[in-house]
Amino acid sequence: MTLQFLADGLIAGSTIALGAAGVTLTYSILRFANFAHGEFISWGCYLTLLISGPIGAWSASSIDAIGPLSVGWNVVLAAVLAMGLTGLLAVALDAILFKPLRDRGATITAVMASFGASMALRALLEVLFSSRPAYFSRDLQIAIRVTPGVRVTPDQIALMGITAVLVAALHLLLSRTGIGRALRAVGENPALARVAGIDVARVIRLTWLLGGALACASGVMMGMIVQIRPTMGAELVLPLFAAAILGGVGSVPGALIGGLIVGIAEAATVQLVGSQWRAAVAFLVLIGVLLIRPTGILGRAE
Amino acid sequence: MTRASPILEVEALVAGYERGAPIVNGVSIAACAGEIVVVLGPNGAGKSTLVKAIAGLVPVVSGRIRLAGEDITARPAHAMVRSGLAFVPQTENVFTTLSVADNLKLAAQTLASTERASRIAEVHALFPDLVKQRGLPAGRLSGGQRQMLAVARALIVAPKVLMLDEPSAGLSPKVVEDLFHKLREIRDSGVGVVLVEQNVRAALAIADRVYVLVEGRNRLEGARADLASDPAIAALYLGGACAVAAAG
Numbered sequence: 001m002t003l004q005f006l007a008d009g010l011i012a013g014s015t016i017a018l019g020a021a022g023v024t025l026t027y028s029i030l031r032f033a034n035f036a037h038g039e040f041i042s043w044g045c046y047l048t049l050l051i052s053g054p055i056g057a058w059s060a061s062s063i064d065a066i067g068p069l070s071v072g073w074n075v076v077l078a079a080v081l082a083m084g085l086t087g088l089l090a091v092a093l094d095a096i097l098f099k100p101l102r103d104r105g106a107t108i109t110a111v112m113a114s115f116g117a118s119m120a121l122r123a124l125l126e127v128l129f130s131s132r133p134a135y136f137s138r139d140l141q142i143a144i145r146v147t148p149g150v151r152v153t154p155d156q157i158a159l160m161g162i163t164a165v166l167v168a169a170l171h172l173l174l175s176r177t178g179i180g181r182a183l184r185a186v187g188e189n190p191a192l193a194r195v196a197g198i199d200v201a202r203v204i205r206l207t208w209l210l211g212g213a214l215a216c217a218s219g220v221m222m223g224m225i226v227q228i229r230p231t232m233g234a235e236l237v238l239p240l241f242a243a244a245i246l247g248g249v250g251s252v253p254g255a256l257i258g259g260l261i262v263g264i265a266e267a268a269t270v271q272l273v274g275s276q277w278r279a280a281v282a283f284l285v286l287i288g289v290l291l292i293r294p295t296g297i298l299g300r301a302e
Numbered sequence: 303m304t305r306a307s308p309i310l311e312v313e314a315l316v317a318g319y320e321r322g323a324p325i326v327n328g329v330s331i332a333a334c335a336g337e338i339v340v341v342l343g344p345n346g347a348g349k350s351t352l353v354k355a356i357a358g359l360v361p362v363v364s365g366r367i368r369l370a371g372e373d374i375t376a377r378p379a380h381a382m383v384r385s386g387l388a389f390v391p392q393t394e395n396v397f398t399t400l401s402v403a404d405n406l407k408l409a410a411q412t413l414a415s416t417e418r419a420s421r422i423a424e425v426h427a428l429f430p431d432l433v434k435q436r437g438l439p440a441g442r443l444s445g446g447q448r449q450m451l452a453v454a455r456a457l458i459v460a461p462k463v464l465m466l467d468e469p470s471a472g473l474s475p476k477v478v479e480d481l482f483h484k485l486r487e488i489r490d491s492g493v494g495v496v497l498v499e500q501n502v503r504a505a506l507a508i509a510d511r512v513y514v515l516v517e518g519r520n521r522l523e524g525a526r527a528d529l530a531s532d533p534a535i536a537a538l539y540l541g542g543a544c545a546v547a548a549a550g
Contacts, residue, residue, distance in 0.1 A: 178411045181400065185408050188399050191359060194379035195389050196455060197412035300399070 002149035005271040006264060011156045011225060013243075013263020014163035018218035019236060020243035020255035021170060022211030028250030029187045029207045032107060035114040036093065037215060037240060039121035041233030044086040044216025045223040046129055049136065052078035068154035070137040071224065079220045083213040090212030091205050093117060099204075118234060125230035134228040136220075159221045166217055167256045170210065174252055183207065187250065239266070242282040246289050248299020257297055261285060308332035309494045310356075310387070310463045315365035317355035324363055325351040327518035333463060333494040338485060340505045340526075341498045343515035349498040350392065352515070353465045356496075357389035358382040370462055384412055388461035392468045395452035398441030402432055405440050405451055409458035421458050428487065429454045446477035453484065457493075464488060465496040470504055482508045 023037050055074040056063040062074040097117055101110040143151035174180035185193045186203045194200050215233075222232055243262045247254025262282045269281040289297065310333040318324035326348040333339040341349050354360040356367055358379035367375045374385050382389075397405050406425065410418040426433050429450050435443065440451055449469055456464055466485075470478040478501065486508055489495050499505035506512065512529045514522040522532065 178407070181404055181408050182411065184400060185397050188397050189394055191379075192391065192394060192397065193408075194359065195357060195383065195391060196409045197380050197383035197459065198408070199378075199380045 002271075003147070004150050005267040007146065007150050007152050007156075008271075009264030009267030010260060011152070011160060011263070012267060013260035014160050015218050015221045015225070015259075016236065016239050016243050016263050017167060017256045017259025018163055018214045018221070019233075019240040020247065020259045021167060021252050022214045023240050024244040024247070024249055024251065024255045025183075025207050025211050027244065029183060029204065030098075030102065032098065032102070033111050033114070033241070034098075035111065035237060036118040036121060037211070038233030038235070038237035039118050039125075040086050040090055040212050040215035041219035041222065041236055042125055042230055043089055043121060043219070043233075044082050044212070045219030045228050045232065046125055046134075046230075047082035047085050048075065048079045048216070048220050049134060049223070049228060050078075051081050052136070065137070065139070068141075069158055070139050070141050070153075070155050075136055075220075079216070082220070083216040086216035086219075087209035087212035090208035090215075094204065094208050118237075122230055122234055129230065131230055134223075136224055136228070155224050159224065162217070163221070163256075166214065167252060170214070171252045179206065238279070239263075239282045242286045245296055246286050248296030250300070251296070251298040254296055254298035307334070309335045309370055310496065311366075311368040312352075312356060313366045313368075315352065315355060315367065316363040317351060317360050317365070318363065319360060321363070325360075325518055326355055328365070329515060329518065329520055331496070331513050331520075331523075333496050335462065335494050336489055336492045337510045338489050338495040338497060338508055339511050339513065340509035341496065341513045341515060342502055342505065343521070345500075346517075347515040348518035349515055350467050351518075353389065353467050353496065353498050354391075356382075357387065357465060359389075380412075383459055383461075386459070386462040388456035388459060388464050390449075390452045390456045390464070390466040390469060392471060396440040396443070396448050396455065398439065400440060401436065402438055402440055402443070402451055403436040405455050406432070406458055409455045412459055421460060424460075425454045425457050428457070428484065446473055446480070449473060449477070449481055450484070453481070453488075457488065461493060463494040463496060465498075467498050468500055469497070470499060470501045475504075478504050 019037060019041055022040070023034065026032060026034050052075045055077055056072070059074070063072045065072055097113055098110050101113060141153040141155055143153045145151050174183060182193070182198050182203050185196065185198060186200050190200050219233060222236070239262050243258035244255055246261060247256070247258030262285065265281045265285045266278050269277045312329065312331045314328045314330055315326055316324045316328055317326040329348065329352055331339065331341065341352065343349050351360055355362050358377055362376050365375070366373060369385055369387055372385070374382060374387065377385065397408065400408065406422050410422055413421060431447065432451060432454055435447065440448065443451060453466070453469070469481060473481065482504060485495055485497065497505060506526060509526045511525050512523065513520065522529065
């Protein structure tokens, strides 16, 4: 037995954690499970791919790989721009679809509508980009041996570092700033937040913006480590929810822990049991944790 | 106290959650700076809906709301606060998962960053207990402490008018007395106070003027001294719309 599954799991778990942070934010503030969140992951990745082309054409040197990494600055810059665009996509989807339903008090309808939005957004990607896999880079990376039997690529190390930075930044934003205080206030009691002078509509837009941006980061990670396909986000949506619930809905550190647990559990299952069990294991872990701690690992009772 | 022109003027307000079924049906009230106005009425008279509509939480169908001469009708709730109209809801009026300090800081976020600390200090001076409790989640406070925090939170923006929806509900007589004592201090500092109450006896004791609503309309109004002997007020002590209707 080797410990390779730990490394694989941490990397997959980082991808899941970034998506789960967005799910946990929108759920805790709007009390609404958005099943189209996976599509923000796919769209974020394709937008990055789309934008990186013209940037590379405009500045040929930006295509050169950064140090030992497989991609150049054009992809990094494209990812930052795409994070903003994916955030705006999430804001737009809420304004067009979810907000009108929410205003009529139709929360369950909004959840169903998110399934519809998910299919429509995915189909649109297939029309625009075809369902053939795409890649940021076709270069093969040489994995570095970390300890005997455990190998990781430079991309994987960089992406785990970026995840840690993004999750820490989000956690600090929520726990230390006025914006975070407003987000928590709206999550607990939107009517009182309005009475306290908070522009709730603005806080909701900010929530979608943050969730969309993190989903994009998750998508770029997945695109670099695995491949870029229109279904990449949809396949991740159930592990995202498992991770968010496991960590405790509403808790960003919880989403990180939940994501890493789900990622490691999946990787361990693939290595030790068999890959056909991969999809089931997130839910077995989820059921196990919820039996012991119904609010999730870092969740608080309401 | 000399009567100035009203700081809050509400004219013929019609408001309700559903179109075509207004709960407040043409109510007019006014409050001056440095005056406590009490709104009484039986259950279902539309007292709560009236203050919620003024605060921007219930849709206004028609009518006019003016604050210090400025028309603020149908502004969103968060803008009402910024205009100087603060509201303390009846229930769930503090953020239980936030600390006492964060409840106040949240309200202070609507102020210019230079004013925040001084406003919080002024409110602490009025409610010294909150200083000791500042690190505590507001959900851990007792009912009376929560009500004090809710009033303190509303005062952070230095409002011209403070509206409270049945603040005495569920509190012991001693705590109601403390709370109403604070409301007197707030009035004496020049704030117009609008108080919706079921607790007629306690409310009449601090009222400068009184409005009585029945079925979403004005029924009676006047200075406390004039109304104290009114049979309609006496009927309110017994409660029930029928008693008031019969007395009227």
